Amino acid sequence: xxxxxxxxxxxxxxxxxxxxxxxxxxxxxxxxxxxxxxxxxxxxxxxxxxxxxxxxxxxxxxxxxxxxxxxxxxxxxxxxxxxxxxxxxxxxxxxxxxxxxxxxxxxxxxxxxxxxxxxxxxxxxxxxxxxxxxxxxxxxxxxxxxxxxxxxxxxxxxxxxxxxxxxxxxxxxxxxxxxxxxxxxxxxxxxxxxxxxxxxxxxxxxxxxxxxxxxxxxxxxxxxxxxxxxxxxxxxxxxxxxxxxxxxxxxxxxxxxxxxxxxxxxxxxxxxxxxxxxxxxxxxxxxxxxxxxxxxxxxxxxxxxxxxxxxxxxxxxxxxxxxxxxxxxxxxxxxxxxxxxx
Amino acid sequence: xxxxxxxxxxxxxxxxxxxxxxxxxxxxxxxxxxxxxxxxxxxxxxxxxxxxxxxxxxxxxxxxxxxxxxxxxxxxxxxxxxxxxxxxxxxxxxxxxxxxxxxxxxxxxxxxxxxxxxxxxxxxxxxxxxxxxxxxxxxxxxxxxxxxxxxxxxxxxxxxxxxxxxxxxxxxxxxxxxxxxxxxxxxxxxxxxxxxxxxxxxxxxxxxxxxxxxxxxxxxxxxxxxxxxxxxxxxxxxxxxxxxxxxxxxxxxxxxxxxxxxxxxxxxxxxxxxxxxxxxxxxxxxxxxx
Numbered sequence: 001x002x003x004x005x006x007x008x009x010x011x012x013x014x015x016x017x018x019x020x021x022x023x024x025x026x027x028x029x030x031x032x033x034x035x036x037x038x039x040x041x042x043x044x045x046x047x048x049x050x051x052x053x054x055x056x057x058x059x060x061x062x063x064x065x066x067x068x069x070x071x072x073x074x075x076x077x078x079x080x081x082x083x084x085x086x087x088x089x090x091x092x093x094x095x096x097x098x099x100x101x102x103x104x105x106x107x108x109x110x111x112x113x114x115x116x117x118x119x120x121x122x123x124x125x126x127x128x129x130x131x132x133x134x135x136x137x138x139x140x141x142x143x144x145x146x147x148x149x150x151x152x153x154x155x156x157x158x159x160x161x162x163x164x165x166x167x168x169x170x171x172x173x174x175x176x177x178x179x180x181x182x183x184x185x186x187x188x189x190x191x192x193x194x195x196x197x198x199x200x201x202x203x204x205x206x207x208x209x210x211x212x213x214x215x216x217x218x219x220x221x222x223x224x225x226x227x228x229x230x231x232x233x234x235x236x237x238x239x240x241x242x243x244x245x246x247x248x249x250x251x252x253x254x255x256x257x258x259x260x261x262x263x264x265x266x267x268x269x270x271x272x273x274x275x276x277x278x279x280x281x282x283x284x285x286x287x288x289x290x291x292x293x294x295x296x297x298x299x300x301x302x303x304x305x306x307x308x309x310x311x312x313x314x315x316x317x318x319x320x321x322x323x324x325x326x327x328x329x330x331x332x333x334x335x336x337x338x339x340x341x342x
Numbered sequence: 343x344x345x346x347x348x349x350x351x352x353x354x355x356x357x358x359x360x361x362x363x364x365x366x367x368x369x370x371x372x373x374x375x376x377x378x379x380x381x382x383x384x385x386x387x388x389x390x391x392x393x394x395x396x397x398x399x400x401x402x403x404x405x406x407x408x409x410x411x412x413x414x415x416x417x418x419x420x421x422x423x424x425x426x427x428x429x430x431x432x433x434x435x436x437x438x439x440x441x442x443x444x445x446x447x448x449x450x451x452x453x454x455x456x457x458x459x460x461x462x463x464x465x466x467x468x469x470x471x472x473x474x475x476x477x478x479x480x481x482x483x484x485x486x487x488x489x490x491x492x493x494x495x496x497x498x499x500x501x502x503x504x505x506x507x508x509x510x511x512x513x514x515x516x517x518x519x520x521x522x523x524x525x526x527x528x529x530x531x532x533x534x535x536x537x538x539x540x541x542x543x544x545x546x547x548x549x550x551x552x553x554x555x556x557x558x559x560x561x562x563x564x565x566x567x568x569x570x571x572x573x574x575x576x577x578x579x580x581x582x583x584x585x586x587x588x589x590x591x592x593x594x595x596x597x598x599x600x601x602x603x604x605x606x607x608x609x610x611x612x613x614x615x616x617x618x619x620x621x622x623x624x625x626x627x628x629x630x631x632x
Contacts, residue, residue: 260389284622286391287571 006083006126008035008054014103015039015081021050022107022117037081041109048111050099051075057128058084058102059184067096077111083126090120132174135181136210142168142299143178145317147188148204148341151197159195167242168302200342211321214297220270221262221288222279230263230289235310237277243267243312244304246293247322248330250314253307254337262288266300316341349382351375352511354435354448354456355410359513361431365414365424367502368516372461372526373411374557376517377564378404383508383515384568393626394567394619401614404564405557410458413501413518414492416465419472422484429488432458443491444478462492463499464589497526499590500583504576520573521580521630523565525593528631531558532596535606559600559607560614566623566630567615577630590631597631 012032021027021041028047029040037052053069055062063082070078079099082089085106093100093108101107105122109115135144146163153159160175179195182188187202188195197203224233231245246264251257262285267273270292274281282288303315314322320341323334355375362369371379381404384392396402418424429443437446437458446458462479465472471483479492501518508515517523534555538548584590600607601624611620 260391261395284393284626286393286395287574 006056008032008056011054011056011081011083011103012037022101022109022119023105025109025115025117038076039079043115046114048109048115049076050079050109051077052079052081052099054081056083057184058082058086058089058124058126059128059186060089061184061186063089063092064186067092067098070098079109083128084124085120087120090118094118131177131180131184134210135178135185136206139170139174139298140178140181141207141210142170142302143175144182144203144207145299145303147179147182147195147197148200148207148317149315151200153195155193156195166302168299204341207317208321208324211325213322213325214295216293217296218270218294220274220292221282221285222274222277222290222292223282223287224277224279224289231311231313232309234263234265234277234290235307235312238267238273238312239310241268241273241276242301243273244301245311245313247314247318247320248326250319251323251330251333251337253305253313254316254319254340255333257333261286263290265290265292267292267294268301270294349378351408351410351456354450356511356513358410358431358435358437358458359515361435362412362428365418365428367415367417368505369418369428370413370501370505370516370518371411372413372498372501372518372523373409373459374405374407374561375410376515376523377561377568378407379510379515380506380508380517380568381564383510384570391571392567393569394615394623398616398619399567399614400616405560408454408456410456411461412458413461413463413495413498415502416463416469416472416479419462419465419479419481419492420469422481422486422489425481425484425489426486428460429486429490432490433488441493442478443480443489444493460490460492461495461498463501464494464496495526496587496589497529497593498522499525499587500580503580503583504573506570506573506576519576519580520565520569521577521584524562524627524630525584525589527558527562527565528593528597528601528627529589531555531562531607532593532600534558535600555606556610559610562601562607562627563611563614563620563623566626567619569626581630594631597627601627 009032012030016030018027021039025041025043027039028042029038031038035054037054039050039052041048041050053066055066066080066082070080077099079101081101083103085100085102090106090108094110097110097112099109104125106120109117132140134140142163146159156172156175156179160172163170179188179190183190187197187199187206189198224230226233244266246266249264273292279290303318304312305315306312316337320334320337323330323337385396414428432446437448440447440457444460448456450456464474465479471481472479473482474494476494479494481489499522501522504519505516506519508517534551537543538551538555540548543551599605608620608624611623615623
């Protein structure tokens, strides 16, 4: 581990101390000049020159910048050097047929027809302090979801104001950190003050990979005292208070499927919701018309899409997120629903 | 979930049931076959909620049975014409007396047999014509050669209060209310279990009794799990009728003994349902049979 923040020059200094470019290929030469590095490797009495680009950060965005650089200035065998290469990054390099090494022992050397060495799985010895730990989880996900729904914003303030309007306020500083983290992930670009999602599928994939419903703080199965449509009854009785039918229970709004069983309804306060909706507890869950739940998860009440009756359904993004994390039948429905959120 | 299994008993049951539909109060179908038909009916009505949805059952296949357990009311036994009709119907459908006047057997090709048991609840002690002479309940004035008796079954108490009509192949089949059915099954389970613990029996006999006890315990679970939301309204009225009977007190005691803690019945429920659903079933049973 280095003492201070890594720079392109300090990375080259560390390279100079190495005996191997990527085992078993020996490192014969390192010469650094203006962010570019010339290296030579040898194995089995053969020697290969590499012309590389060094980047001091390992984010997907920096990796993409390095790839663009080596492609733009083809010299001898292209190679990039970053502090750490994930398995996904190695896969991208292999697909691009460009060599890359890191300071942790991972890398891939590709010389078509002559050499292919790939090593991965070594842990990251140079973790970076990111502006935000995970832009797809917790409160940060509220910002990322908004970006998934609208791909262009003139300013950060405009994004921030939209979140206020959605009743999911997030501080301007948090918005800024999330956007920066997504830029690092190469999913969003900042062009002067404008913010643009460049890889919407990547944003959705990140949200899907990190989405999981946390354990509810409390659940209460209830009957609403009338055998009419419970969604309509709830709209009449809960009105504009904060409540939303969960994504899994909202699927009927977006797909022509029959659904039975109680509606899962996310509320802020179960006791209050029961009082206002004149609900009574139901001891047998399958006889319930609705299940009121409360979560500690930030933003669990966001993305409401009221219908003409005032029923607070979840939006298609939330429905898709819940379905894609569900059972086989739900995952199949998520696939069908996906075009609706694009 | 697999499709419903074949129902070879239907061919024997359907003509008998059709011929008995004029009996009043109606004959009820209980026992394992009653539960089987109820499960078939529930499966066809996918949107009608039951206590434990069939999709959550670990073992979905209903148990096989070759017995038809029919419940007849005391009023039927009091009416000699109806007793005669039942006897003649059984004969016409190919059943012959197996246990004098309350159990009938039909022999089928391939060494198969079908048994019909006619169960009857305990008659009131001051009834003018019907008496309980265990193991039978009979009309002491009836003389017809075709008359039948009921098998003395005090656990069938209040069976005709809020019975449930189910549909199978276009026929309306009437089954007992869930509380009476649970009293019958919990009592059968408890009594069989007690016999399985008897040192005077052989190992094989004890094993058989233990098997039967577990089977009846699982059936008690099925009675609860298959209850629809409409049947729930029957629970309190039935409890009000049975509250002071010996059969109810005994079923409550056996439920407390075997369907709680280390009782033998809970593992039987967990074979068929998840631990959460088995706990829900045990909890409902405790409300019905406190």
